[in-house]
Amino acid sequence: NAGVTQTPKFRVLKTGQSMTLLCAQDMNHEYMYWYRQDPGMGLRLIHYSVGEGTTAKGEVPDGYNVSRLKKQNFLLGLESAAPSQTSVYFCASSYLGQLNQPQHFGDGTRLSIL
Amino acid sequence: LAKTTQPISMDSYEGQEVNITCSHNNIATNDYITWYQQFPSQGPRFIIQGYKTKVTNEVASLFIPADRKSSTLSLPRVSLSDTAVYYCLVGTGYQKVTFGTGTKLQVIP
Numbered sequence: 001n002a003g004v005t006q007t008p009k010f011r012v013l014k015t016g017q018s019m020t021l022l023c024a025q026d027m028n029h030e031y032m033y034w035y036r037q038d039p040g041m042g043l044r045l046i047h048y049s050v051g052e053g054t055t056a057k058g059e060v061p062d063g064y065n066v067s068r069l070k071k072q073n074f075l076l077g078l079e080s081a082a083p084s085q086t087s088v089y090f091c092a093s094s095y096l097g098q099l100n101q102p103q104h105f106g107d108g109t110r111l112s113i114l
Numbered sequence: 115l116a117k118t119t120q121p122i123s124m125d126s127y128e129g130q131e132v133n134i135t136c137s138h139n140n141i142a143t144n145d146y147i148t149w150y151q152q153f154p155s156q157g158p159r160f161i162i163q164g165y166k167t168k169v170t171n172e173v174a175s176l177f178i179p180a181d182r183k184s185s186t187l188s189l190p191r192v193s194l195s196d197t198a199v200y201y202c203l204v205g206t207g208y209q210k211v212t213f214g215t216g217t218k219l220q221v222i223p
Binding site: 004031033035040041042043044045048056058059090092094097098099100102103104105106107108 | 145146147148150155156157158159160163165201203204205206207208209211212213214215216
């Protein structure tokens, strides 16, 4: 049982380039989330999805776009990467969105923008 | 949105019991209290959640007083492998809570 898988694990981009981070979960969860974590800080929610075909903005959505075309996949896109987007990105999923149920996290994608 | 306050860091020797307290004075009636653990270079991992009184699982215990304005995560007999950051979340849904900076626990041999 793989749980939540993030691809790629590491990436270096130049300013202005675009890329897509892929998150896949095999637990049939409805909710999926994208977070970023910067040094010495907690996780900040970028975007989330409450089901296939739906997306919503989180705390820090600017500069990112997301899509949830299939229930098991949640994609995070950077259209024009900026150095401020250098971070570790975590994807998570949960059966429902309530805090009394656990979120399952991937191992992260370490992204550097030069 | 309940604001939480927890210590920035704590040190403990191996084998000791560690208690990490989280303050959440404006907790709402429907809010849950949930704790996560994060090791370096890994995503957070769910530890325990509760609503009131005491909850215990194979990893930790969670103590919640009657007024629910605080909660205490208790880790029995910690080992070096318990060195991690511990986050306290309070709310109803993940899309409306913040992880904050957590408590960095350092276990000393």
